[in-house]
Amino acid sequence: MAAEADDTLAPEAPPLGLDEPTPPPVFRDEEDDGVSRAFVEAVRGTLEAQDAEGLRALVGDLHESDFGDLLEILFQEERIALFVLYGPDLDFTALTEVDETIRLAILRELPTELVVEGMRELEIDDAVYILEDLEDEEKFEILQKLPAMERAALQRSLDLPEDAAGRRMQTQFIAVPPFWTVGQTIDFMRESQDLPDTFYEIYVVDPAVRLKGSVSLDKILRTQRPKRIAEIMNPAEHAILATDTQEEAARVFTRYNLVSAAVVDAAGRMVGVITVDDIVDVLEEEADADIKALGGVKADEELSDSVWYITRSRFTWLFVNLLTAILASLVIGFFADALEQMVALAVLMPIVASMGGNAGTQTMTVAVRALGTRQLGRANAMRIVRREMIVGLLNGVAFAVVMGIIAAIWFDLPTLGPVIGLALVITLVSAALGGIVIPLLLDRFGVDPAVSSGPFVTTVTDVVGFFAFLGIASLWFGI
Amino acid sequence: MAAEADDTLAPEAPPLGLDEPTPPPVFRDEEDDGVSRAFVEAVRGTLEAQDAEGLRALVGDLHESDFGDLLEILFQEERIALFVLYGPDLDFTALTEVDETIRLAILRELPTELVVEGMRELEIDDAVYILEDLEDEEKFEILQKLPAMERAALQRSLDLPEDAAGRRMQTQFIAVPPFWTVGQTIDFMRESQDLPDTFYEIYVVDPAVRLKGSVSLDKILRTQRPKRIAEIMNPAEHAILATDTQEEAARVFTRYNLVSAAVVDAAGRMVGVITVDDIVDVLEEEADADIKALGGVKADEELSDSVWYITRSRFTWLFVNLLTAILASLVIGFFADALEQMVALAVLMPIVASMGGNAGTQTMTVAVRALGTRQLGRANAMRIVRREMIVGLLNGVAFAVVMGIIAAIWFDLPTLGPVIGLALVITLVSAALGGIVIPLLLDRFGVDPAVSSGPFVTTVTDVVGFFAFLGIASLWFGI
Numbered sequence: 001m002a003a004e005a006d007d008t009l010a011p012e013a014p015p016l017g018l019d020e021p022t023p024p025p026v027f028r029d030e031e032d033d034g035v036s037r038a039f040v041e042a043v044r045g046t047l048e049a050q051d052a053e054g055l056r057a058l059v060g061d062l063h064e065s066d067f068g069d070l071l072e073i074l075f076q077e078e079r080i081a082l083f084v085l086y087g088p089d090l091d092f093t094a095l096t097e098v099d100e101t102i103r104l105a106i107l108r109e110l111p112t113e114l115v116v117e118g119m120r121e122l123e124i125d126d127a128v129y130i131l132e133d134l135e136d137e138e139k140f141e142i143l144q145k146l147p148a149m150e151r152a153a154l155q156r157s158l159d160l161p162e163d164a165a166g167r168r169m170q171t172q173f174i175a176v177p178p179f180w181t182v183g184q185t186i187d188f189m190r191e192s193q194d195l196p197d198t199f200y201e202i203y204v205v206d207p208a209v210r211l212k213g214s215v216s217l218d219k220i221l222r223t224q225r226p227k228r229i230a231e232i233m234n235p236a237e238h239a240i241l242a243t244d245t246q247e248e249a250a251r252v253f254t255r256y257n258l259v260s261a262a263v264v265d266a267a268g269r270m271v272g273v274i275t276v277d278d279i280v281d282v283l284e285e286e287a288d289a290d291i292k293a294l295g296g297v298k299a300d301e302e303l304s305d306s307v308w309y310i311t312r313s314r315f316t317w318l319f320v321n322l323l324t325a326i327l328a329s330l331v332i333g334f335f336a337d338a339l340e341q342m343v344a345l346a347v348l349m350p351i352v353a354s355m356g357g358n359a360g361t362q363t364m365t366v367a368v369r370a371l372g373t374r375q376l377g378r379a380n381a382m383r384i385v386r387r388e389m390i391v392g393l394l395n396g397v398a399f400a401v402v403m404g405i406i407a408a409i410w411f412d413l414p415t416l417g418p419v420i421g422l423a424l425v426i427t428l429v430s431a432a433l434g435g436i437v438i439p440l441l442l443d444r445f446g447v448d449p450a451v452s453s454g455p456f457v458t459t460v461t462d463v464v465g466f467f468a469f470l471g472i473a474s475l476w477f478g479i
Numbered sequence: 480m481a482a483e484a485d486d487t488l489a490p491e492a493p494p495l496g497l498d499e500p501t502p503p504p505v506f507r508d509e510e511d512d513g514v515s516r517a518f519v520e521a522v523r524g525t526l527e528a529q530d531a532e533g534l535r536a537l538v539g540d541l542h543e544s545d546f547g548d549l550l551e552i553l554f555q556e557e558r559i560a561l562f563v564l565y566g567p568d569l570d571f572t573a574l575t576e577v578d579e580t581i582r583l584a585i586l587r588e589l590p591t592e593l594v595v596e597g598m599r600e601l602e603i604d605d606a607v608y609i610l611e612d613l614e615d616e617e618k619f620e621i622l623q624k625l626p627a628m629e630r631a632a633l634q635r636s637l638d639l640p641e642d643a644a645g646r647r648m649q650t651q652f653i654a655v656p657p658f659w660t661v662g663q664t665i666d667f668m669r670e671s672q673d674l675p676d677t678f679y680e681i682y683v684v685d686p687a688v689r690l691k692g693s694v695s696l697d698k699i700l701r702t703q704r705p706k707r708i709a710e711i712m713n714p715a716e717h718a719i720l721a722t723d724t725q726e727e728a729a730r731v732f733t734r735y736n737l738v739s740a741a742v743v744d745a746a747g748r749m750v751g752v753i754t755v756d757d758i759v760d761v762l763e764e765e766a767d768a769d770i771k772a773l774g775g776v777k778a779d780e781e782l783s784d785s786v787w788y789i790t791r792s793r794f795t796w797l798f799v800n801l802l803t804a805i806l807a808s809l810v811i812g813f814f815a816d817a818l819e820q821m822v823a824l825a826v827l828m829p830i831v832a833s834m835g836g837n838a839g840t841q842t843m844t845v846a847v848r849a850l851g852t853r854q855l856g857r858a859n860a861m862r863i864v865r866r867e868m869i870v871g872l873l874n875g876v877a878f879a880v881v882m883g884i885i886a887a888i889w890f891d892l893p894t895l896g897p898v899i900g901l902a903l904v905i906t907l908v909s910a911a912l913g914g915i916v917i918p919l920l921l922d923r924f925g926v927d928p929a930v931s932s933g934p935f936v937t938t939v940t941d942v943v944g945f946f947a948f949l950g951i952a953s954l955w956f957g958i
Contacts, residue, residue, distance in 0.1 A: 190700070355804065
């Protein structure tokens with residue numbers, strides 16, 4: 001994929017392996033884009049041989065993301081062995097790239113001194129990301145061994161609410177007064193030692209550090225040195241409040257195509273910078289959460305979770321589903337006599353409920369996604385409700401005809417046709433109505449529609465489906 | 480959300496509205512974050528009065544994204560009236576921010592001359608995005624009226640495959656030879672007229688324009704002027720091939736936290752730059768497609784689509800579902816005698832199938848998402864299959880106990896307990912197996928598992944659920 005991946009991803013040959021003239025293994029498997037088996041085996045070899053030099057030669061130049069992938073493949077005891085053998089100058093950023101379960105396990109097993117050393121090299125947003133899921137005592141143990149300045153900065157971020165945008169900010173940034181010239185600003189950057197690792201714009205603040213505006217680096221580079229910053233800055237339009245949620249921050253970034261944005265406190269003072277790479281992570285987590293929620297899986301479930309954790313986590317949703325299924329069965333039980341007299345009803349009834357369930361899921365999926373991306377709001381809610389009901393009606397009629405004919409022929413009973421047909425129309429219209437109104441109502445009441453719509457919609461489609469079909473049949477056939 | 484949104488988003492007062500001293504309406508509704516009714520009405524007022532100055536004062540300074548939101552709220556005839564009244568210097572970038580249906584409708588109704596004028600001001604990636612969904616003749620009509628240079632550049636992008644990364648690239652970029660100094664490079668940027676709108680790094684190429692490396696702007700700004708570019712450049716590691724898919728490009732961006740990346744052709748020559756804002760759109764589209772596919776909705780369905788289009792689009796999926804439902808009913812029909820003799824089976828059987836369906840969906844959701852994000856691959860597939868089956872077994876046993884007791888009490892028939900219990904264990908294990916193996920197999924054969932897994936998994940859970948429950952009951956009760 002990357003044009004020169006083959007040459008560049010393969011690390012240098014281990015300097016000590018002079019008896020081994022073969023080149024080091026390629027990092028990524030061409031086939032499935034995962035870490036190659038040969039590379040993993042080479043790392044295992046250095047761990048077994050306690051060959052620190054060989055290990056550094058292999059993994060020292062890996063990007064944090066590749067390093068994270070490698071950690072996920074290794075066994076837990078190998079991960080610990082790797083951290084210990086490599087020593088404290090290992091890039092702890094890799095820990096931001098692994099599943100939470102793995103991260104916590106590594107942090108808990110490593111000597112605290114090693115963790116503290118590793119944390120000191122990190123940008124503050126990465127350090128917060130790594131620390132935030134630990135228990136309070138564990139956090140405290142690490143924090144108290146950090147220098148006072150770093151501890152205070154970390155603590156400030158950790159004191160923000162769990163999903164606050166401020167937790168994803170770097171606290172190093174370049175801020176200049178508006179009366180500086182472009183030349184002064186460039187000279188300042190050339191001379192400063194304590195600059196952020198990478199940055200895309202500089203910020204303009206007043207003496208009280210209140211945000212006044214920003215200037216992108218390309219603007220600085222194409223402006224003549226004597227020009228004043230105030231003349232070329234953009235007004236402070238899209239600043240993020242530290243206490244805004246990460247989702248709100250992501251919405252601002254995507255809406256205005258930002259690459260970085262200033263973070264301000266309630267008084268408008270600049271406290272940090274959020275960059276788009278963190279926002280991309282937020283967006284991926286959000287999409288992940290929505291997809292999982294709609295599938296009945298908790299958002300925090302990860303591939304590396306234990307069987308026992310996953311079993312309990314999935315049990316909850318299945319239990320809710322059991323209750324709605326029992327409710328539907330109670331409806332069926334109400335028509336036990338009819339079922340006994342006419343077994344065709346028992347054979348056909350799951351079709352009606354299943355069609356309703358699927359049509360309801362279609363509408364619900366569209367509604368939940370549109371609510372999540374803010375495309376569905378008050379301005380168009382009624383229009384979409386109307387549209388979904390018409391779609392439900394049209395497809396209801398279509399499947400009424402198809403299934404009516406099939407049922408009539410299957411059981412050689414022409415009157416079954418209109419019975420199942422009418423039931424399908426009623427069920428598909430109800431499914432459409434439930435699929436759109438339930439997410440809208442949940443959203444209005446501040447409940448996440450992605451998580452909670454499913455069981456309600458299924459209940460509606462099951463109950464309506466069975467009741468409509470068996471009820472109409474009872475009336476029609478007088479049973 | 481944006482700290483000073485209230486002051487900054489409200490546009491200037493219309494200069495001609497001297498008889499109207501009230502301030503212009505705020506753009507966004509605080510409540511639901513959509514376009515405010517007052518703003519829409521103000522725009523409608525200028526359209527009715529044919530007040531071009533008033534319209535420009537209202538919408539002229541809107542960000543393209545806000546402008547797009549406004550267009551989506553207006554009626555189609557109002558959109559056209561707005562474009563015509565505003566004239567050719569309207570920012571056509573707004574068209575990249577509206578649904579495809581709306582974009583096509585606007586392009587088709589506007590005079591071609593106006594579209595051509597608007598297109599000329601666009602960056603090439605935006606122009607391609609706007610043109611690419613038009614029919615070939617429509618594209619041709621617009622392209623042939625563009626100047627030769629722009630037409631050629633557009634045509635090159637449009638000739639790439641539909642989901643090629645190259646379609647999202649800008650073709651303006653700054654490339655310098657490696658022997659230039661930082662000072663030379665800065666002077667070059669200060670003097671050039673034809674620079675990209677915004678950029679985050681410059682590229683280093685050889686005389687044949689083959690990509691050699693890149694330098695971020697902050698690196699340039701903090702380096703002394705006499706230093707050579709070759710000494711500070713990063714090697715060309717994460718270049719994107721123009722023919723890579725957009726999904727592959729997005730994977731590189733997220734993996735290596737990139738903000739921009741060079742695009743090269745098959746010979747390694749640099750042809751453009753992709754920036755992260757386009758990648759964010761790709762990621763959102765991808766998540767959108769996965770969520771919709773899992774819910775049985777086609778990826779291209781948009782809120783603005785017509786009732787008729789949506790009805791047909793949803794019909795297909797529902798029809799596939801009808802076939803699997805009929806298959807399940809055939810299984811039920813096989814046990815018609817048993818159902819006639821024991822109506823409790825008819826009442827309880829949907830519970831077994833429903834639990835299976837939900838458990839299968841849970842596993843399938845996790846599998847599809849993990850395949851999409853490349854977390855699930857050959858290295859861990861067997862481990863995950865094993866894990867899912869154990870989870871299915873454990874929850875199967877749990878619900879066997881719960882539902883066994885309920886069924887025995889409900890129908891006052893203790894032997895019903897083990898029958899439904901055993902059926903639940905079999906169904907939930909099969910659901911887990913189907914939920915993981917089906918997506919893995921589809922992925923192996925190059926079929927998108929998000930789109931196609933659902934019907935297969937449902938078929939497995941329905942057929943196994945009904946067959947296991949009714950089959951075991953027949954054997955047990957000898958009916």
